[in-house]
Amino acid sequence: MILDRNEKCWCGSGLKYKKCHLEFDEKIESFKRKGHIVPPRDIIKSQKDIEGIKRSAKINDGVLDLVASKIKAGMSTADIDKLVYDYTIEHGAIPAPLNFEGFPKSVCTSINNEVCHGIPDENIIIKDGDIINVDVSTILDGYYSDASRMFMIGNVSEEAKRLVEVARECMIKGIEAIKPWGFLGDIGAACQEHAHKNGYTIVRALGGHGIGNEFHEDPFVPHIGEKGTGMLLVPGMILTVEPMVNQGTYDVFVDEENEWTIYTADDKLSAQWEHTVLITETGIEILAK
Numbered sequence: 310m311i312l313d314r315n316e317k318c319w320c321g322s323g324l325k326y327k328k329c330h331l332e333f334d335e336k337i338e339s340f341k342r343k344g345h346i347v348p349p350r351d352i353i354k355s356q357k358d359i360e361g362i363k364r365s366a367k368i369n370d371g372v373l374d375l376v377a378s379k380i381k382a383g384m385s386t387a388d389i390d391k392l393v394y395d396y397t398i399e400h401g402a403i404p405a406p407l408n409f410e411g412f413p414k415s416v417c418t419s420i421n422n423e424v425c426h427g428i429p430d431e432n433i434i435i436k437d438g439d440i441i442n443v444d445v446s447t448i449l450d451g452y453y454s455d456a457s458r459m460f461m462i463g464n465v466s467e468e469a470k471r472l473v474e475v476a477r478e479c480m481i482k483g484i485e486a487i488k489p490w491g492f493l494g495d496i497g498a499a500c501q502e503h504a505h506k507n508g509y510t511i512v513r514a515l516g517g518h519g520i521g522n523e524f525h526e527d528p529f530v531p532h533i534g535e536k537g538t539g540m541l542l543v544p545g546m547i548l549t550v551e552p553m554v555n556q557g558t559y560d561v562f563v564d565e566e567n568e569w570t571i572y573t574a575d576d577k578l579s580a581q582w583e584h585t586v587l588i589t590e591t592g593i594e595i596l597a598k
Contacts, residue, residue, distance in 0.1 A: 353543065362596060393415045414429045438464055442459050442582075456549075479499075483496045493530065495534075510558060511533050517549035546587075
């Protein structure tokens with residue numbers, strides 16, 4: 310929709326269009342004319358949205374900090390689920406995974422060869438030497454945030470430690486590649502290069518996503534790619550960077566029984582870290598970690 314210069318801006322700021330997003334829209338249009346994929350307005354967050362997402366992210370970080378202080382060998386993954394549920398509810402928020410498309414729990418707990426979407430269970434006991442990803446997502450006042458961390462339990466093998474460390478480095482490299490007026494492919498290229506340099510692979514079937522007003526929004530964020538390709542990244546976009554790094558092949562499969570948990574096809578280890586990232590005028594801001 311084309312606005313008159315003196316109309317109120319589409320972003321909800323209350324300012325006149327010429328004083329707010331006119332120059333921004335003209336810049337996007339210049340990229341579009343050159344054949345680039347540009348983001349639709351509905352995934353560009355208003356200042357009100359950003360503040361709401363930040364409040365959600367603060368609770369999300371608090372959940373992960375609590376898990377970090379409590380997780381240990383001998384706990385069940387159901388114990389982690391209870392920690393997440395109780396903390397989230399006590400802070401006036403809702404665990405986003407709970408009942409999302411039928412997911413039965415408040416958090417994803419993925420151990421060793423589980424790539425993601427592990428379902429907490431009182432019969433799954435965390436053991437010495439395990440590596441586990443705890444993936445937390447929070448809804449507060451309708452705003453979503455999302456982050457995950459890896460935890461190394463007790464005496465973890467050097468191979469597993471290295472994988473966890475490189476997976477975190479891949480995420481950081483991906484985030485460092487984000488620039489306002491850069492491209493989505495820059496993220497994947499950075500993650501992929503670092504993983505391959507260290508002898509690992511990046512899962513291709515899954516990726517990050519836009520987030521904020523919904524749990525999963527556009528764009529899909531692949532963690533493989535080519536620099537300078539894909540959707541234009543502009544200030545106001547919020548997305549997750551969450552490369553899933555495998556020891557062996559990047560191929561995966563879905564558990565046929567629960568239809569959620571995803572495993573490495575070759576039974577080797579997988580590791581993943583995730584941050585929620587806001588693109589700003591000057592760079593990025595990490596909202597949830």
